[in-house]
Amino acid sequence: MKAPWRYWQLVRLTMQGKRQVDEVFACRDCLDAQFPEAEVADAAVQRQLLALMAEPLPSAEGCLRCYISHEIDRACKDLFMRFGKAAGIPHLEELLILVLLDSDPLRQRPTTPSLADDPTPAGKVLRTFDPDKAQLNTWTKRVVISDRALSHYLQDYGVYLDSDWSLLNGLSAKKLRRLLSEEARVDEAVLQEAEAILQSYQEVYRRDRLASRAETANRSRCEPPTPKQLERMVAHLQQQGITDITAEVLLEQLEQWARLMRRSRRPPTVSIDTPETQQLIDTVESDALTPEEQEAAASQQAFLQSYRDALLKAMDGAIAQTLSHRVATLSQRKPAKDGAFLEGLYRFFCQGESMGAIAPHIGLTAQYQVTRLLNIKALRADIRREMQHTLRQRIGELAQQYVEASDLDDDLDAALDAELERLFSEAEAESFNAYSDQQSLLSQRLCDYLAHRSD
Amino acid sequence: MTNPSLDYDEILGERFLQPDAIDLDEASITWAAATSQTADTDDPWALYLQLLAGVGVQHWLQERSPRLRHSSIENPARSSLIQIGNTLTHLLPTPCLEDGSVEIPDRILETANLDVHLLVEVLEELGQVQVRGFLRHPELMQAIQTAALQPKDGSYTVPIDWFDLEPDRFLVQVEAWEPASVSEPLVLENLDRNPQRVAEALAGPAINAATWFRDQLDQVAQELSWMLLPSFSYSAAMRSLRSPVEQLDGILSDLTRYRSVTIPTAARSAAYDFRVEGAALRLYVVTWELPSAGAAPDWNLLAILSPQPDALMPLGTRLQIRDAQTLLTETTLDDASGTFLYAQVIGEPNERFLISVQSPNDISLTLPPFVFLP
Numbered sequence: 001m002k003a004p005w006r007y008w009q010l011v012r013l014t015m016q017g018k019r020q021v022d023e024v025f026a027c028r029d030c031l032d033a034q035f036p037e038a039e040v041a042d043a044a045v046q047r048q049l050l051a052l053m054a055e056p057l058p059s060a061e062g063c064l065r066c067y068i069s070h071e072i073d074r075a076c077k078d079l080f081m082r083f084g085k086a087a088g089i090p091h092l093e094e095l096l097i098l099v100l101l102d103s104d105p106l107r108q109r110p111t112t113p114s115l116a117d118d119p120t121p122a123g124k125v126l127r128t129f130d131p132d133k134a135q136l137n138t139w140t141k142r143v144v145i146s147d148r149a150l151s152h153y154l155q156d157y158g159v160y161l162d163s164d165w166s167l168l169n170g171l172s173a174k175k176l177r178r179l180l181s182e183e184a185r186v187d188e189a190v191l192q193e194a195e196a197i198l199q200s201y202q203e204v205y206r207r208d209r210l211a212s213r214a215e216t217a218n219r220s221r222c223e224p225p226t227p228k229q230l231e232r233m234v235a236h237l238q239q240q241g242i243t244d245i246t247a248e249v250l251l252e253q254l255e256q257w258a259r260l261m262r263r264s265r266r267p268p269t270v271s272i273d274t275p276e277t278q279q280l281i282d283t284v285e286s287d288a289l290t291p292e293e294q295e296a297a298a299s300q301q302a303f304l305q306s307y308r309d310a311l312l313k314a315m316d317g318a319i320a321q322t323l324s325h326r327v328a329t330l331s332q333r334k335p336a337k338d339g340a341f342l343e344g345l346y347r348f349f350c351q352g353e354s355m356g357a358i359a360p361h362i363g364l365t366a367q368y369q370v371t372r373l374l375n376i377k378a379l380r381a382d383i384r385r386e387m388q389h390t391l392r393q394r395i396g397e398l399a400q401q402y403v404e405a406s407d408l409d410d411d412l413d414a415a416l417d418a419e420l421e422r423l424f425s426e427a428e429a430e431s432f433n434a435y436s437d438q439q440s441l442l443s444q445r446l447c448d449y450l451a452h453r454s455d
Numbered sequence: 456m457t458n459p460s461l462d463y464d465e466i467l468g469e470r471f472l473q474p475d476a477i478d479l480d481e482a483s484i485t486w487a488a489a490t491s492q493t494a495d496t497d498d499p500w501a502l503y504l505q506l507l508a509g510v511g512v513q514h515w516l517q518e519r520s521p522r523l524r525h526s527s528i529e530n531p532a533r534s535s536l537i538q539i540g541n542t543l544t545h546l547l548p549t550p551c552l553e554d555g556s557v558e559i560p561d562r563i564l565e566t567a568n569l570d571v572h573l574l575v576e577v578l579e580e581l582g583q584v585q586v587r588g589f590l591r592h593p594e595l596m597q598a599i600q601t602a603a604l605q606p607k608d609g610s611y612t613v614p615i616d617w618f619d620l621e622p623d624r625f626l627v628q629v630e631a632w633e634p635a636s637v638s639e640p641l642v643l644e645n646l647d648r649n650p651q652r653v654a655e656a657l658a659g660p661a662i663n664a665a666t667w668f669r670d671q672l673d674q675v676a677q678e679l680s681w682m683l684l685p686s687f688s689y690s691a692a693m694r695s696l697r698s699p700v701e702q703l704d705g706i707l708s709d710l711t712r713y714r715s716v717t718i719p720t721a722a723r724s725a726a727y728d729f730r731v732e733g734a735a736l737r738l739y740v741v742t743w744e745l746p747s748a749g750a751a752p753d754w755n756l757l758a759i760l761s762p763q764p765d766a767l768m769p770l771g772t773r774l775q776i777r778d779a780q781t782l783l784t785e786t787t788l789d790d791a792s793g794t795f796l797y798a799q800v801i802g803e804p805n806e807r808f809l810i811s812v813q814s815p816n817d818i819s820l821t822l823p824p825f826v827f828l829p
Contacts (some may be wrong), residue, residue: 083469145467155581158472162551166580167468169500170550172558174608206500213488213503216481222580262468265553329518372474381623382519385630389522 001040007031007049011069012103017093019073024105027066030059047131058106061115061126064136065105068122071140072100079145079154087157088356088367098149121147133252148221158368164258165222169206171261173198179260193242194253200236201254204229225251310394311387311419315442318386319449322379337373340364342450344374350447377428380442384424391416470553473585475515476578483510484582494531505534508548508575511584512537520626535563540629542570545592548577552587556614561606564596573625574618588618589625657779657807657824664742664756665829667723676725684724684739703739706759706795716757716799719743727822728763732814735766740810742827751804754827758810761795771815774798776808783808804828 001007008028014020034052035045046067052060076095089095101120104112113119115126125143129136144150145161154161173195180186180194205225225233230247237245245253323345331338340362347353347361355374356367364370427442439447487506491499509528516525516539526538528546537544545566549557557574572595574588595617598604604611619625662676672683684703703724710716722743729736739759747753758776762768768788774796775785784798800808804827813819 082467083471086471155472158474159469160472160578160581161467161469163580167550169579174558174610174612175554202500210488210492210499210503213484214492216485261554264555265468265470265551325521326518368472368474372476375474378475378519378623381626385520385627388627389630 001035001038001042001045004031004035004038006067006070007045007063008066009070010066010102010105011073011100013093013096013100017097019093019096024062024066026059026106027062030057031063034060043131043135046136050129050131053126058108061107062105064126065102065122067136068125068140069100069102069105071137072096072121072144074137075141075144076100078141083159087154087159089157090356095150095153098153099144099147146221151221156366156369158371163222164255165205165224167258167261168198168201168254169209169222171198171257176257179257179264182264183260196237196240196242197245197250197253198257200233200240201225201250203236204232225254310391312445314387314390314394315383315445316449317390318383319445321386322382323449326379341373342453344370345446346450348374348376349443350451380424380427383442384420388416388420468553470551472578472583473587475519475585477511477514477518477584477586479507479510479514479582479584481582483507486510490531496531502531502534504548504550504577504579505546506531507577507579507584508546509534509537511577512546512573512575512586515584515586520630523626523629536566536569542629543568545569545572546575547572548575549587550577550579552576552615552620554615556612558610559595559613560610562609564592564611571625571629572618573622574615574620586622586625588615588620588622589628590618653777653809653821654779656821657777657809659823661807661824661826662822663826663828664723664725664740664754665827667725667742668829672725681725681727684726702737702761702764703741703759706739706761706797707741710759710797716797718757722755729812729820731772731812731820732769732816732818734769734772734814735763736768736772736812737761737763738810738812738822740825742825744827744829745801747803751829753801753803755799755801756808756825756827757797757799759795759797760812768794768796769815772796773813775811775813775819776800777811778802778806778808802827 008024008031010022010024012020012022034048046064049060049064053064073096076092076099080089080092080095083089084092084095099121102122107114113123115123118124118126121140121143125136125140128143129139134142146163151161176194176198177191180191205222208229209222227247230250233250234245234247237243237250327338327341330336330341344358344362347358348355354367355370359365359367359370362370362373364373423441427440429440484507487503487510490506491502494502496502506528513525513528516523523540525540528534528537535546537546543566545563547557547559552574559572563569569592571592572590573586574590576585576587578585590613595613598617599611599613604613660674662681663673666673667683670683672681676683703726707718711718718741722741724739724741727738727740729738737760739761741757741759743755744752745755756776758774760768760772760774770788770791772788773785774787776783776798778800783800786796786798788796798810802808807824807826809821809824811819811821
């Protein structure tokens with residue numbers, strides 16, 4: 001028995017939402033009485049406590065609930081460590097409050113539901129835990145990461161954990177073969193049987209999901225297959241001549257493949273932009289000293305001036321166009337989001353507030369939700385394209401006017417791209433550098449538009 | 456079978472959602488599920504994902520690039536192909552980018568004129584779709600060849616990193632891939648100072664007005680969305696009040712009555728709406744054959760410039776017709792009471808004429824040349 005105090009200390013949240021560890025004396029007494037010597041394996045302890053709980057012995061259930069509270073706490077810490085920072089989750093308690101809900105391990109309060117009706121993750125663990133199949137710590141973790149409230153919370157922060165069943169719905173026979181062959185040397189017969197198992201699963205599970213989606217599209221997570229569904233899968237397999245697989249084996253097999261799939265996942269390598277190095281504008285701006293070139297330089301200066309005017313005009317036009325389209329789209333959402341969008345943008349570009357700080361002002365809780373609503377990256381890209389669209393034509397006309405008999409024409413598109421690249425990477429760089437007082441041109445114009453449209 | 460283990464250092468396979476993930480509405484999900492159940496397919500699930508991808512991409516395009524036109528995805532038999540702008544796009548649904556590869560059915564690669572594959576992550580469980588990347592078809596084919604990739608069980612397994620994973624670039628490129636039509640109107644400042652441009656324009660693809668007499672618009676005219684008008688003998692009752700032909704009727708009766716221009720009833724005409732510096736204008740071209748001394752008849756080109764209904768033509772707007780050598784005729788709107796400009800030339804069948812409209816600020820729009828080759 002490692003760390004026996006786990007069986008008699010309860011991790012819980014106080015009414016103020018603070019994490020606290022309480023000693024439960026009845027559980028300590030129970031553990032001391034049942035296991036006088038410490039040399040017992042956890043698995044044996046848990047098995048015996050389960051048996052005592054069924055008698056029923058409330059303090060035995062209490063011991064298990066204490067243990068589970070530690071494991072829930074640990075699972076949340078693990079999740080928080082893995083992506084709390086990247087997702088902007090402010091503190092561990094935000095996760096704990098969703099799943100660490102057991103405050104009465106001995107079931108003494110009249111309002112505490114019996115185990116059969118206990119809706120908390122701890123209750124679910126106790127109802128479904130089978131010591132022959134898993135250890136209590138891993139089982140608890142599994143229940144935690146598939147918890148619906150926690151998934152929704154994580155999703156609000158932009159983190160998605162696929163359920164096993166969703167993973168398996170998307171598994172192709174080809175991919176399964178690859179996964180199994182990478183794992184170990186397997187012969188063809190095994191692979192064929194694996195394919196048949198997957199096919200039986202998908203035949204039943206996907207068909208049912210499709211049928212239920214055709215009726216009502218509530219965004220439900222994929223739940224584990226029901227015993228009935230497992231039966232149908234086994235029957236399907238028997239039709240294929242595979243008769244030695246029980247529902248239980250089938251379920252374990254599928255879960256194992258889901259783990260294989262998770263393990264095989266790798267974040268894709270994103271190609272990094274090679275910035276346009278040769279910028280036409282630079283060459284135009286470079287000193288031209290010979291007398292003949294001076295006239296040309298004057299013409300180029302005039303060109304540049306008109307060019308900058310055109311650029312600014314195109315940027316303002318593109319901002320107005322892109323924002324009004326976005327506002328129109330968002331005003332059609334239910335509930336309408338256009339007000340929150342504009343307020344959020346104003347705070348971001350004009351007040352320099354962070355996404356996290358903006359959230360409460362526009363009725364949101366998480367930074368990711370703000371990121372998603374404002375979608376600054378897409379906004380920039382759309383404004384840029386809109387500018388490109390306007391400028392391509394306009395710059396062609398300008399160059400024609402000012403720079404005669406030059407080969408500028410062919411390079412115009414490239415030059416324009418390079419110039420826009422410079423402008424927009426400046427705006428992008430700024431977002432990593434929130435406190436700089438040097439605002440990019442794009443941000444200035446955006447702010448200008450936002451400030452004036454509310455006049 | 457061993458105990459399922461779930462260690463603390465086990466990979467959870469978590470992923471970070473994209474800020475521009477598209478939430479599919481319930482009606483779309485129900486529609487996709489119901490359609491794939493009843494469609495004639497041996498893989499309803501794949502069709503379902505395909506339809507979700509299609510709906511998602513449509514939302515995405517509407518949100519991100521309202522300028523781009525796209526075809527509908529509602530036909531389940533063609534659900535994986537969508538025309539975006541001029542780009543025939545194959546929608547490639549995938550459950551998860553982090554899986555590292557994606558299956559491309561080999562039969563889709565035989566599609567004629569396929570331009571690009573668009574990688575769409577379908578998060579079925581969440582009812583969300585994320586556009587994640589794209590790969591131009593010729594590049595894919597080239598890469599398949601270079602890597603000596605073989606199809607297996609009806610599909611190629613293609614690594615994700617062959618794709619450009621910046622979907623914003625897809626939007627930029629789709630707009631750029633719209634092949635800049637050679638026959639697009641040429642917009643220039645100071646056309647008079649650009650004899651070379653005039654020569655180039657005259658040498659480009661031409662609009663053959665003779666096809667109008669066969670009730671046809673040739674390809675160049677079609678690309679520019681010219682409207683072929685019914686012949687003048689057509690019953691007036693069939694026309695709507697504000698239609699181009701109605702407006703033209705008024706102008707033509709003005710021309711014949713007060714300016715002694717004679718237009719035979721056999722003449723045919725077409726109209727073209729455009730803008731120059733914000734002014735919404737309409738150009739009518741009326742053409743007819745003339746008896747000539749040679750074997751082939753000569754032809755008459757009458758150009759009429761008017762504002763579009765409810766619009767105004769700015770004072771100082773000019774209408775010009777040129778040939779290879781010279782500016783043949785030019786009229787300027789210099790009277791506020793004037794409602795249209797017209798110019799007329801007569802030519803031999805193989806002669807080309809260039810019609811330009813010039814704004815008061817000397818921005819001119821030049822149309823492809825006109826010819827008359829019966």
